[in-house]
Amino acid sequence: MFQAIVSASTLRDALDSVSVLVDECKIRLNEDELAIRAVDPANVGMVDLTLDAAAFESYEADGGVIGVNLSRLEDIAGMANTGDLVHLELDEETRKLHIQIEGLSYTLALIDPDSIRQEPDIPDLDLPATIVVEGTHLDRGIKAADMVSDHIGLRVDEADETFHIEAEGDTDDVDLELGRDDLIDLSAGPADSLFSLDYLKDMNKAIPSDAEVTVELGEEFPVKLHYEFGEGMGHVTYMLAPRIQSD
């Protein structure tokens, strides 16, 4: 059983954060939250999303799992205006999701969840540095790096207590230095890793610019990015595997 009403913007934020990595996913309709966990086909980027029941106007679910084609669902959500409410109801008999937006009805055929890639487990990585940064700063660093390269360095200078977003291109270099004053919080530790911009750009697209992003970082280790949306009732964690120098 699943029946919910949610604002179009909250639904879109949730779907966007997942669709940057995968085309289809399982959605867990837990009693107290909606949850999605997915890893991209190359096993390089992962997303873990939860949207609390309180983020919905109304929410009733009993722990079922559905499989959806994300771009289809995003297209439908895109039909709504920002303030519109989206009604979602699962038809258990036909395994279809009925969606209603301001008089528009759409019946979405679901995908067998067993045919979708298994959800990953999140390992307990001990990442030595934590940086809390405004979404706009992250966005600025990523945009600048993208001008010169297709990979990006994230680094903490422990002595100066600064966070660096860096890129080395064919001829040009970019370095966005963020000190304690620019950051919301910094817990310095040895941290210096290189990432593919293809992935980070996509993840960045889903991060609202007014979000606070918590970056957990290590040395040649995956990065974790956490942020919230939907007035703090939606939670996203991204994890991205680094590019490493094998020496």
Next chain:
Amino acid sequence: MRLDDYIEFEANERAERRRLAMEKSYAIVDHLESFQHRFDERVQGDSLFGSVSPSIFVGRANYPNVSTGILSPVGFESDAASFETSGAWYDEGVGIEDVFRRRTSLLNSNQPADVKVGADTNVHDAWDGFLGVQREVAIADRPVSVEIGLDGAPEIDFDVGRDDVATPTGPRARAQSADLAENPHVPRPVKKTLEDDDWQAQGAMTYLYRRGFDVYDINSVLSAGALGESASRRLVPTRWSITAVDDTVGQYLRGTVRDAPSVDSVQVWRNEYLGNAFWVILAPGQWEYELVEMKAPGSIWNPDPESGMWLSSDREGFEGRTQYVDETAGAYYAARLGVLEHLSNIGRQAKVLVVRHVSDDYWGPVGVWQVRESVRHAFEGEHGESETFADAVREVSNLLPVSMADLRRKSAMVAGLQTNLTDFGVGSSDDD
């Protein structure tokens, strides 16, 4: 030798090579004159001549109103097959001059055509006349006897382009007519792809490859518009079709190793041909590929001897790429094909860095087949192994004309290899 003496010596060497290259071009011009003689001997009466045609050529200028032609080695009919670009050229060890000689011996008798042929008829239905004969030549598995009526004398303008994909071309003449002088032999699988007009081009190309046709054969079939869904069939400029086939077959091969285990050591393979050296570094991990090209001052695309080494690169990750490459053009897909054929053969995947060093001995572009065959044949004989990818790159870079720092800036793989989350204990237990 002291360093400054050495530098001067090197500069003199370069000047000498340029002079030789010029001479080689003059040799080609001489050759074209001899073509004129042979041609005059062959042409009967009203510009009608008989020859044997091994292949076709579709130009890309003015697309979609292209010039489409039948190539014939006038005066060398008995040896016509050797004039068709193929992997055999590598086995034969042809030199740059040989390539130019062969290509410029081919008369391109052409007609203008819309790539879709007409508003009502598409390529698929155009069986008659010049296009029909052209297609027969393209799909036949051996040179075909033809009679061609020309509209005037051939134009002999020799212009060495800087095109890295298509081979250089020779004399051209506008054709009035073309007729088959024999019933061409067409292999059964090619007939099948020709006749099935409900079969998407990519699938049909892959089918031919799996049936043992090399990319050279598939390229002419595609170029003549002889496969694909009927409404989509059209003439494909030779240059585009070469890369389309390399890309399509490469994607198929990449699929065959997608779930394969990885190579278990870091291997360095090398080959050198026609002034181009190729280093292929394979490292354990899931598929990732990059081509880095360094073009020496004085080589064909970087003619100014005073300019520095010209670097270009393109890459793809596990999922491949959707956009055409920015910097390395057809060489990217040709080298990738050679690498993927090897990996598919051994049933492994790998992280693959290909470094192409074009020296100033490469004075004329012979076509991208040179890249394809050099990489294909790089995996013969011995190879080197090293502990890590970084070690391999460092050792190779000692023999390259660029610093490690410049290489790191140009190459994403040298800067760092993409890991996946499984390497860090993220358990997604199924990988299918």
